[in-house]
Amino acid sequence: MVKYEGSCGCGDIKYAFEGEPINSAFCYCKSCQKHTGSDKWFGLWVPKDKLTFTKGKPATYTRKGDSSKDMHHRFCGKCGATVCVEVTVAGFYSVSASTLDDSSSFSPKMAIYTASAPQWAVFPEGVPKFDILPPEFSG
Numbered sequence: 621m622v623k624y625e626g627s628c629g630c631g632d633i634k635y636a637f638e639g640e641p642i643n644s645a646f647c648y649c650k651s652c653q654k655h656t657g658s659d660k661w662f663g664l665w666v667p668k669d670k671l672t673f674t675k676g677k678p679a680t681y682t683r684k685g686d687s688s689k690d691m692h693h694r695f696c697g698k699c700g701a702t703v704c705v706e707v708t709v710a711g712f713y714s715v716s717a718s719t720l721d722d723s724s725s726f727s728p729k730m731a732i733y734t735a736s737a738p739q740w741a742v743f744p745e746g747v748p749k750f751d752i753l754p755p756e757f758s759g
């Protein structure tokens with residue numbers, strides 16, 4: 621089975637996941653803007669049981685998502701890079717494609733929370749945009 625590996629900026633935290641993500645999305649929500657310092661987060665949605673931390677122990681910041689269920693941000697306590705966010709309402713990690721050792725095989729399938737995007741956001745061409753989530757992922 622295909623395996624992907626990634627790390628934070630300083631290398632203290634490493635992770636790996638097996639198999640293809642169930643979705644890959646640019647998220648423009650305000651939280652993603654804050655924790656990336658950018659207009660979006662490129663998240664690869666990986667079922668929780670497919671991902672393991674192979675080095676170090678990430679720090680956790682927990683906030684409530686739109687569903688009012690917990691979102692656990694896993695980040696490096698040393699360099700501060702967020703490697704993934706555990707979306708507890710759906711049982712998956714949204715893994716930061718930017719932290720993969722090699723993310724060249726991935727491209728976004730959708731752009732979500734575009735209603736929250738900053739006015740200077742850049743959207744990918746030919747990719748469906750959703751104000752919040754596509755109907756199949758909305759509660």
Ligand SMILES: [Zn+2]
Nearest residue numbers: 628630696699
């Ligand atoms: Zn680090």
Ligand SMILES: [Zn+2]
Nearest residue numbers: 647648649652
């Ligand atoms: Zn987001």
